[in-house]
Amino acid sequence: xxxxxxxxxxxxxxxxxxxxxxxxxxxxxxxxxxxxxxxxxxxxxxxxxxxxxxxxxxxxxxxxxxxxxxxxxxxxxxxxxxxxxxxxxxxxxxxxxxxxxxxxxxxxxxxxxxxxxxxxxxxxxxxxxxxxxxxxxxxxxxxxxxxxxxxxxxxx
Numbered sequence: 802x803x804x805x806x807x808x809x810x811x812x813x814x815x816x817x818x819x820x821x822x823x824x825x826x827x828x829x830x831x832x833x834x835x836x837x838x839x840x841x842x843x844x845x846x847x848x849x850x851x852x853x854x855x856x857x858x859x860x861x862x863x864x865x866x867x868x869x870x871x872x873x874x875x876x877x878x879x880x881x882x883x884x885x886x887x888x889x890x891x892x893x894x895x896x897x898x899x900x901x902x903x904x905x906x907x908x909x910x911x912x913x914x915x916x917x918x919x920x921x922x923x924x925x926x927x928x929x930x931x932x933x934x935x936x937x938x939x940x941x942x943x944x945x946x947x948x949x950x951x952x953x954x955x956x957x
Contacts, residue, residue: 865945868948876936
């Protein structure tokens with residue numbers, strides 16, 4: 802009788818685990834399908850965030866660039882150099898030619914989601930090994946920093 806109880810308990814355990822594995826496998830397939838469809842709709846040119854189509858004048862706005870320099874000095878300079886040299890984060894030289902204004906502004910205001918979704922942001926994280934903290938930049942500050950980046954890249 803004791804052996805029969807043990808065998809029945811083991812059979813019940815195997816049955817319960819097998820059923821759960823099937824549910825997990827089908828759930829994993831659903832999640833993979835969801836992430837595949839989300840990935841296909843993700844716009845790598847603009848990134849994840851509220852900025853979609855940022856209008857940038859051909860000429861530099863010197864006043865905005867100066868305000869951006871102040872934000873850079875306060876919130877960015879401890880991790881980023883304006884040269885191409887990596888400090889904690891990547892250097893900023895040429896950044897406006899590598900990324901769109903919307904991507905840069907979305908990354909600077911929404912780094913957590915960008916690091917989860919964006920392949921370029923993830924590649925930078927692999928190189929730098931340190932996640933960019935959210936500096937809580939306002940929309941205006943993000944635009945000012947972008948203009949400072951343009952000035953740094955030689956836009957007149």
